[in-house]
Amino acid sequence: MIHVRGLVKRFGYTVVLKGISLDIEAGESVVLLGPNGAGKTTLLRILATLLKPSAGRVTVAGEDIVRHPQAVRHLLGYVSHHPLLYPDLTARENLRFYAQLYGLPEPDARIDELLERVGLARRGDDLVRTFSRGMVQRLTIARALLHNPPILLLDEPDTGLDPQAANMLARLLQDVAVEGRTILLTTHNLSRGVDFARRVVVLAGGRIVTDRPTEGLEVQDLSRLYLDAVAQEAA
Amino acid sequence: MRFWSAVWAIFWKDVRAEFRTKDILTGMLVFAILAVLVFNFAFDLRVERPQTVIPGVMWVAIIFASMLGLNRSFILEQDRGSLAGILLAPVDRSAIYLGKVLGNLVFMFAVEVILLPIMVVLFNVNVLMPSVLLFVGLGTVGFAVVGTIFSAIAVNTRAREVMLPVLLLPVMVPVVIAAVKGTAGILDGNPLSEQMGALRLLIAFDVIFLGIAFLTFDYVLEE
Amino acid sequence: MQNKKWGWLELLTVLAAIMVAVNFYVGLIYAPDPSNLQTEVTRKAQHIFYYHMGMNVMAGLGMLVNFIGSVLYLLTRRRFWDAVARSAAEIGVLFGIGVLVSGSLWARPTWNTWWTWDPRLTTATITILLYAAYLMLRNAVEDPDRQARFAAVYGTFAFISVPITFMSIRLWRTIHPTVFGGGDPAAKGAFALGPHIRFAMQFSSWTFMLVFLLFLVVRVRVALLEERVMALRQQVDAQLSRGAEVDPMEHAGS
Numbered sequence A: 001m002i003h004v005r006g007l008v009k010r011f012g013y014t015v016v017l018k019g020i021s022l023d024i025e026a027g028e029s030v031v032l033l034g035p036n037g038a039g040k041t042t043l044l045r046i047l048a049t050l051l052k053p054s055a056g057r058v059t060v061a062g063e064d065i066v067r068h069p070q071a072v073r074h075l076l077g078y079v080s081h082h083p084l085l086y087p088d089l090t091a092r093e094n095l096r097f098y099a100q101l102y103g104l105p106e107p108d109a110r111i112d113e114l115l116e117r118v119g120l121a122r123r124g125d126d127l128v129r130t131f132s133r134g135m136v137q138r139l140t141i142a143r144a145l146l147h148n149p150p151i152l153l154l155d156e157p158d159t160g161l162d163p164q165a166a167n168m169l170a171r172l173l174q175d176v177a178v179e180g181r182t183i184l185l186t187t188h189n190l191s192r193g194v195d196f197a198r199r200v201v202v203l204a205g206g207r208i209v210t211d212r213p214t215e216g217l218e219v220q221d222l223s224r225l226y227l228d229a230v231a232q233e234a235a
Numbered sequence B: 001m002r003f004w005s006a007v008w009a010i011f012w013k014d015v016r017a018e019f020r021t022k023d024i025l026t027g028m029l030v031f032a033i034l035a036v037l038v039f040n041f042a043f044d045l046r047v048e049r050p051q052t053v054i055p056g057v058m059w060v061a062i063i064f065a066s067m068l069g070l071n072r073s074f075i076l077e078q079d080r081g082s083l084a085g086i087l088l089a090p091v092d093r094s095a096i097y098l099g100k101v102l103g104n105l106v107f108m109f110a111v112e113v114i115l116l117p118i119m120v121v122l123f124n125v126n127v128l129m130p131s132v133l134l135f136v137g138l139g140t141v142g143f144a145v146v147g148t149i150f151s152a153i154a155v156n157t158r159a160r161e162v163m164l165p166v167l168l169l170p171v172m173v174p175v176v177i178a179a180v181k182g183t184a185g186i187l188d189g190n191p192l193s194e195q196m197g198a199l200r201l202l203i204a205f206d207v208i209f210l211g212i213a214f215l216t217f218d219y220v221l222e223e
Numbered sequence C: 001m002q003n004k005k006w007g008w009l010e011l012l013t014v015l016a017a018i019m020v021a022v023n024f025y026v027g028l029i030y031a032p033d034p035s036n037l038q039t040e041v042t043r044k045a046q047h048i049f050y051y052h053m054g055m056n057v058m059a060g061l062g063m064l065v066n067f068i069g070s071v072l073y074l075l076t077r078r079r080f081w082d083a084v085a086r087s088a089a090e091i092g093v094l095f096g097i098g099v100l101v102s103g104s105l106w107a108r109p110t111w112n113t114w115w116t117w118d119p120r121l122t123t124a125t126i127t128i129l130l131y132a133a134y135l136m137l138r139n140a141v142e143d144p145d146r147q148a149r150f151a152a153v154y155g156t157f158a159f160i161s162v163p164i165t166f167m168s169i170r171l172w173r174t175i176h177p178t179v180f181g182g183g184d185p186a187a188k189g190a191f192a193l194g195p196h197i198r199f200a201m202q203f204s205s206w207t208f209m210l211v212f213l214l215f216l217v218v219r220v221r222v223a224l225l226e227e228r229v230m231a232l233r234q235q236v237d238a239q240l241s242r243g244a245e246v247d248p249m250e251h252a253g254s
Helices: A041-046 A069-075 A089-102 A108-117 A133-145 A163-178 A190-196 A221-233 B002-021 B021-043 B054-080 B082-090 B091-124 B130-154 B158-185 B192-221 C009-031 C040-045 C047-076 C080-112 C121-140 C144-169 C196-240 C249-253
Strands: A001-013 A013-026 A030-033 A053-059 A077-080 A151-155 A182-186 A199-204 A207-213
Touching: A001 A041, A001 C121, A013 A041, A013 A207, A013 C196, A030 A041, A030 A089, A030 A190, A041 A053, A041 A151, A041 A182, A077 A133, A077 B082, A077 C009, A089 A108, A089 A133, A089 B002, A089 C047, A108 A133, A163 A182, A163 A190, A163 B021, A190 A221, A199 A221, A207 A221, B002 B021, B002 B082, B002 B091, B021 B054, B021 B091, B054 B082, B054 B091, B054 B130, B054 C040, B091 B130, B091 B192, B130 B158, B158 B192, B158 C144, B192 C144, C009 C047, C009 C196, C047 C080, C047 C144, C047 C196, C080 C121, C080 C144, C080 C196, C080 C249, C121 C144
Parallel strands: A030 A182, A030 A199, A077 A151, A151 A182
Antiparallel strands: A001 A013, A001 A053, A199 A207
16 A cells, blocks of 8 residues: 655755655554654655655555645545644534635535534534644544545654543544554554554654564563664664 | 636625635724824825825735735634535645635725725825826736735744735735835826836736636645 | 865865956956946946846756756756755845845936835836745744755746746836847936947856856855754764763764
8 A cells, every 4th residue: 555665865964764665554553753853754744645755656546646746635534733723613514615725616514514423513513722732623523434445654643642532533543543544653652553553663763673563562572672773773 | 617617606705704704904904094104193194295105105005904914814714614515625735725716805995985085085185096096906916816825825934923924025025126116206297108117027027827726726725 | 175286166165266357357348438428427337237247147047947956956856956946046136135135226317316116126126036045934833844845846936936927017117228139218227338348248247157156056055054053063963872882983084
């Protein structure tokens, strides 16, 4: 589904990604871990076509992300800690706006269904600025699922949420993953990452330092693995 | 078809959100009126023929009020990170540009709709003639066309609020001159047919820079 | 970098220096006072023209090369074209100011004023402000790729706006002499072109074009070297922050 070959990204004179190669098959759920500045967000933003690679080749469902970004954009849902919503519009207006951008033919039924699903059916006509952080983040998930994308990119979706809201978000993501979507998630919450994903990739200093299945991996193992990998990169 | 529906979506989203809070609109309007009043104190507009100074006062008020609105156009998107949401969608970058231009135009026209009658009342000069409105319209389009793309540039610089006027004003000189000249000619009682030079210049400016903005806007948004 | 003592750049430098020196002789001594001007002072002041026009050639070339560099950068994304555009803008602004100052010195005896809101003067001033804004924009963007992109877009707008600005300002009348075959009766200070004056003008144009070329080449080289230094410094910083040994020789050759 996602194929990355020798991906390099420079910002000015700083090299953030130093030759990443990664294959993610359809239906796989992968958690991407790494310290701040490791390049997790950059990698996700490149996959989401928000950044252009400096070198290397990335294809999503067979489409090159640089040459055919529009085709790729149809296939992606993206959630970050920025809600990408307009506080002065209602939840429904926000979703209708994005439905129009994605060219959905009959958006209203889909919008109702999604609002129901993320538990905001009764708040659909309230301004987003009146929402709590957790509600905003649930609406963000609804926004990302609007065009029913086969791939979801989640960049620290639980940052800034209280535990209850984070639990709710995790359940929602679990549901979504069951539907056979390909999911790439970054998080600082190791235990939730292990619970959620079948494969863990650790990124440090712009390189992939570990790539293995989460099966049989306890949180303590993962935490040791993570720290070792990061220390190794630093040496 | 997809292109225009995206233009409409972006336009409608901006207008809907802005008319709900009216934060920027009221700011622009109050600023424009204050500018007119300050000119009144500074130059004592009770001169024998107010027509001679009104075009300049009117355009300075419009220009600086527009600058406030244009500045906010991308700053709001940038600060909330919501521009990324639009960029994620399978939408041509030029549709984003055009939607933003139309939104900015509506805000600028909204301010002018209130500002011009106020000027009629304050200075007893009829600026609500169709031919004056033609110049106001074309000049405003010029500001929106160039101002929108420059505001997308300025928002990514240091000292971004200062950057927009510095970038915009020297490019806008032809619009300022042609608009002031045309408006003055008509207020002096000359027919529109004598202002064709200014009119043609405004139209040429709007068309040429709309074309260049279309060609270059992709480069502004790409990272 | 290069070990040979005399490259083409050195030759260009020496040639330009000789031309500049000869050009002072040609403009101030060889060229005769134009006979059709009324007073002694205006006849002498006319010699400023050879340098006024020469700097104008440089400023104009600066804007043109900036435009070419900007468009080619957007099309090719080669940092070289960005360096060309930036260097040309700097030279253009510097000599644009020279045009205004020399023009003022000439205008004082000829038109009896330092400054007039004539289309050419006004356009020149606004053009300089445009490119000053261009340089300010560059200065206000940290990331070099983004800086180059924004600057190229702005450079394109700036260049295309210059003729439109000129046309708009011509909605007013002019008193600037149209030196080349202009028949405007309102123009003051126009002078007849004899063969010697013509030669002096041409010589001055060639001199300043050569100086422009020299400045451009040197400035582009400096700009590219600056980029290399920044890149190396970043690499060294990155290695230091990882606590690794830095071997300066490893990078010197890369």
